[in-house]
Amino acid sequence: MKGIQVKALCAIVAGVAIGIGASGQASAETPKHGGILKYVVPDEPPSFDGHIETTFALIHPVRPFYSVLIKVNPENPSSTTDFVCDVCVGKVPEATDGGKLYTFKIRDDVKFHSGEKMTAQDVLATYQKIIFPPAGEPSARKAFFSMVESVTAPDDHTVVFKLKYPSGAFIPALAVPFNWIYQKAKLDKDIHWYETHIDGSGAFIFEKREAGAYISGKRDPDYYIKGRPYLDGFQAIFAKKESLRVQAIRGDRAAIEFRGFPPKSRDDLVAALGDKITVEESDWNCVLIMTVNHKKKPWDDVRARRALTLAVDRWGGSKYLSRIAIVKTVGGIVFPGSPLAATKEELQQLAGYWPDLKKSRTEARRLLKEAGVDLSKTYYLNNRAVDQPYKIVGTWLLDQWKQVGLKFDQHVFPTGPFYAQLRKKKDYDVSMDFNCQSVVNPLVDVSKFISDDRAGNNYGSYQDREVDALFDKMNRTADPAEQRKYMREMEKLTLDTHANAFITLWWYRIIPHRSYVKGWKISPSHYLNQSLDNVWLDQ
Amino acid sequence: MAVTSAEIDSQLAAARPPLAKAALTLIRQQPLGAVSGLLVIVMILMAVFAQQIAPYDPIANHYEFMQLAPSAKFWLGTDQFGRDILSRIIWGARTALFIGFSCAFIGSFAGLVLGVTSAYFGGWFDLLFQRIMDVFLAFPLIIMGLAVVAIYGTGAQNVIIAITIPLIPRCARVVRSSALAIREIPYVDAARALGFGHMRIILRHMAPNCMAPFLIMLTTFLGQAILLEASLSYLGLGVQEPTPAWGLMLQGGAEEYAESAPWIAIFPGLAITLAVFAFNLFGDSLRDTLDPKLRSR
Numbered sequence: 001m002k003g004i005q006v007k008a009l010c011a012i013v014a015g016v017a018i019g020i021g022a023s024g025q026a027s028a029e030t031p032k033h034g035g036i037l038k039y040v041v042p043d044e045p046p047s048f049d050g051h052i053e054t055t056f057a058l059i060h061p062v063r064p065f066y067s068v069l070i071k072v073n074p075e076n077p078s079s080t081t082d083f084v085c086d087v088c089v090g091k092v093p094e095a096t097d098g099g100k101l102y103t104f105k106i107r108d109d110v111k112f113h114s115g116e117k118m119t120a121q122d123v124l125a126t127y128q129k130i131i132f133p134p135a136g137e138p139s140a141r142k143a144f145f146s147m148v149e150s151v152t153a154p155d156d157h158t159v160v161f162k163l164k165y166p167s168g169a170f171i172p173a174l175a176v177p178f179n180w181i182y183q184k185a186k187l188d189k190d191i192h193w194y195e196t197h198i199d200g201s202g203a204f205i206f207e208k209r210e211a212g213a214y215i216s217g218k219r220d221p222d223y224y225i226k227g228r229p230y231l232d233g234f235q236a237i238f239a240k241k242e243s244l245r246v247q248a249i250r251g252d253r254a255a256i257e258f259r260g261f262p263p264k265s266r267d268d269l270v271a272a273l274g275d276k277i278t279v280e281e282s283d284w285n286c287v288l289i290m291t292v293n294h295k296k297k298p299w300d301d302v303r304a305r306r307a308l309t310l311a312v313d314r315w316g317g318s319k320y321l322s323r324i325a326i327v328k329t330v331g332g333i334v335f336p337g338s339p340l341a342a343t344k345e346e347l348q349q350l351a352g353y354w355p356d357l358k359k360s361r362t363e364a365r366r367l368l369k370e371a372g373v374d375l376s377k378t379y380y381l382n383n384r385a386v387d388q389p390y391k392i393v394g395t396w397l398l399d400q401w402k403q404v405g406l407k408f409d410q411h412v413f414p415t416g417p418f419y420a421q422l423r424k425k426k427d428y429d430v431s432m433d434f435n436c437q438s439v440v441n442p443l444v445d446v447s448k449f450i451s452d453d454r455a456g457n458n459y460g461s462y463q464d465r466e467v468d469a470l471f472d473k474m475n476r477t478a479d480p481a482e483q484r485k486y487m488r489e490m491e492k493l494t495l496d497t498h499a500n501a502f503i504t505l506w507w508y509r510i511i512p513h514r515s516y517v518k519g520w521k522i523s524p525s526h527y528l529n530q531s532l533d534n535v536w537l538d539q
Numbered sequence: 540m541a542v543t544s545a546e547i548d549s550q551l552a553a554a555r556p557p558l559a560k561a562a563l564t565l566i567r568q569q570p571l572g573a574v575s576g577l578l579v580i581v582m583i584l585m586a587v588f589a590q591q592i593a594p595y596d597p598i599a600n601h602y603e604f605m606q607l608a609p610s611a612k613f614w615l616g617t618d619q620f621g622r623d624i625l626s627r628i629i630w631g632a633r634t635a636l637f638i639g640f641s642c643a644f645i646g647s648f649a650g651l652v653l654g655v656t657s658a659y660f661g662g663w664f665d666l667l668f669q670r671i672m673d674v675f676l677a678f679p680l681i682i683m684g685l686a687v688v689a690i691y692g693t694g695a696q697n698v699i700i701a702i703t704i705p706l707i708p709r710c711a712r713v714v715r716s717s718a719l720a721i722r723e724i725p726y727v728d729a730a731r732a733l734g735f736g737h738m739r740i741i742l743r744h745m746a747p748n749c750m751a752p753f754l755i756m757l758t759t760f761l762g763q764a765i766l767l768e769a770s771l772s773y774l775g776l777g778v779q780e781p782t783p784a785w786g787l788m789l790q791g792g793a794e795e796y797a798e799s800a801p802w803i804a805i806f807p808g809l810a811i812t813l814a815v816f817a818f819n820l821f822g823d824s825l826r827d828t829l830d831p832k833l834r835s836r
Contacts, residue, residue, distance in 0.1 A: 241794060242795060243795050244794075264796070265795070319602075323605065324620075385775050392619075394780070395620065395781055396600065399599070399620070399781065409779070410780055410781075412775065413692070
């Protein structure tokens with residue numbers, strides 16, 4: 001047994017080493033054209049509209065059909081500052097007018113797959129929909145653009161963004177990979193058209209969707225980046241079960257899964273396939289959140305909400321859950337490792353992060369009693385039918401809450417009904433929710449925690465003007481020290497004093513893939529670098 | 540010489556074989572039935588006394604004991620959350636039997652009443668009713684279960700509904716065929732002639748005479764319901780974590796840990812197999828015992 005473990009460890013080390021070596025070599029190798037990339041996707045998209053969705057289940061199979069205004073440099077996807085133009089011309093423009101004006105020139109060789117030429121009017125209509133959606137229309141990233149005063153297109157080749165104040169968060173917000181460029185004509189006719197249809201200008205043309213099975217795309221011969229894409233096409237195969245996805249890669253029925261596997265699956269694949277597998281690993285700008293329904297008793301009481309977080313042993317959870325799930329790092333509302341993130345000492349001052357677990361749980365029990373929470377009742381945890389890490393973290397939380405006498409039933413739904421429950425029905429007491437961002441941009445990433453009438457993706461049904469004010473102050477200062485100060489205050493209010501919502505554990509991204517997949521580089525987000533135009537197969 | 544009823548009772552009691560002897564006869568005549576009966580009893584005892592028997596809390600996570608192989612401390616090992624597999628199997632018997640018995644009893648009793656009623660009234664009512672049954676029977680059990688869960692959602696209560704609905708027409712169809720023959724027996728005509736109501740004739744005169752096929756269906760349904768519950772849980776559509784349920788235990792660990800910690804999958808799989816095996820064999824033995832044609836062979 002020990003021998004097998006040593007063998008597996010050696011294979012892992014070799015695999016990772018090969019992976020590092022391979023990524024180093026990738027740029028030196030000459031890409032080959034042809035082939036179909038088959039990859040597995042753990043879930044199906046709830047709709048096809050990138051502007052309202054927030055899930056990898058949409059990005060992975062559908063992003064290759066679309067282009068965006070700017071994107072994170074695919075050759076350097078871990079960078080938080082390296083952005084390049086996609087449908088704009090040249091380099092990403094510098095701000096003028098004291099940092100308040102950005103003027104983008106749009107390429108004139110971009111065509112939608114339906115045949116129409118893309119103009120600045122399409123880019124304008126797209127950003128109008130994202131930043132200023134009509135009343136009642138959802139936009140998941142509206143709050144990212146709170147600094148934008150107006151968007152205009154003075155001619156068919158120019159788009160101008162005018163900001164209310166200079167903001168370092170603007171360019172990263174523009175580079176979010178969900179900001180797909182849609183056709184103005186289609187949006188004018190029906191703003192919901194893109195929820196059920198696909199018509200982009202990306203490297204691949206939509207070919208077929210077999211519900212429950214796959215989405216496929218074929219190479220766009222008229223793609224505006226000459227010589228790209230390298231692949232003839234791709235097939236995104238839906239496989240909800242992790243074991244199926246692992247076996248698909250093991251049996252070479254798929255080459256890669258872009259979301260991330262737990263350590264166990266990486267070890268199995270490397271042990272079985274050796275140098276045929278390349279492993280890439282990264283911290284992950286993704287975290288599961290406990291969204292508490294503030295409209296439902298007893299969770300309208302801050303004491304009851306604080307008890308929920310005080311019951312959770314995050315430090316212990318990190319140690320144990322990281323062995324079976326894709327979660328690892330203990331953190332606050334900011335991506336750990338970011339200069340704006342809380343240090344361990346700062347975290348330990350917050351409810352739910354205290355180093356003394358016994359004291360924390362005693363306080364939780366006291367608060368529950370004081371708030372008159374009915375401990376004989378069974379409460380409702382809404383969860384998503386995705387094993388990694390939703391169901392594992394959900395099961396862990398039930399055990400944590402049980403330690404202070406709270407009993408929850410876990411109600412697990414597929415993605416569509418899960419979102420319906422989270423966003424509309426809201427019958428739950430607590431719901432699993434997530435804050436998975438693409439570009440590491442803490443100033444706007446934390447917009448999920450501002451009032452629900454400002455953030456398009458806060459489902460906790462609360463308004464907290466103190467938090468909103470801190471968010472605004474933080475976004476209007478260019479001084480990193482001041483930003484950090486406001487961030488700490490906002491974090492303290494959100495996670496502790498007002499106990500609005502809670503962080504579980506931050507994710508850790510592990511991508512073991514077939515070594516013949518080249519050109520793709522891991523990033524801190526499973527949303528980034530998914531246009532696939534730079535991917536090629538060394539076969 | 541007059542004989543009192545008390546004397547007759549005592550003579551009958553003396554003529555009756557002692558319990559042990561009867562059991563031995565059963566074992567000799569139906570050895571598989573006896574073994575399966577024993578397994579059923581063990582399972583029922585496990586379910587009833589789970590609290591007393593289980594060595595650990597089945598839903599308590601012990602992170603320091605994650606994925607431990609079977610040992611003296613954890614006889615069947617632990618799962619990925621450090622939960623004792625033996626305790627979860629013992630408590631899982633309660634989930635399986637609760638859902639199994641609920642579905643089997645409700646499904647077969649509803650099927651009994653509907654089947655006998657359909658046979659009793661006959662004519663257009665029987666014709667229409669049987670076509671409705673045909674529609675339900677056209678769907679395989681699991682598909683029907685999946686459809687119901689998709690509509691009503693997951694959870695024990697909905698799983699019971701999902702499994703019970705497709706069982707009803709299966710029982711109704713079998714019971715109806717028995718009831719059709721019973722309907723022609725003169726005592727049913729006699730009951731009608733005496734002016735008894737339909738309900739009384741159906742429930743007190745016809746239904747009790749359909750008991751043999753009914754009991755066989757009931758025991759068969761128990762096995763089927765347990766298997767279906769496990770299947771739905773395995774597909775993530777049954778009961779949810781952390782409820783101890785055999786299918787759910789398989790779903791949680793079978794595939795991911797099949798190589799590194801096979802005990803996570805083997806023991807719940809074995810529990811499902813034994814339970815279904817026991818109930819099916821028990822049903823077969825019951826059929827052999829209750830069916831006069833088979834008994835005479």
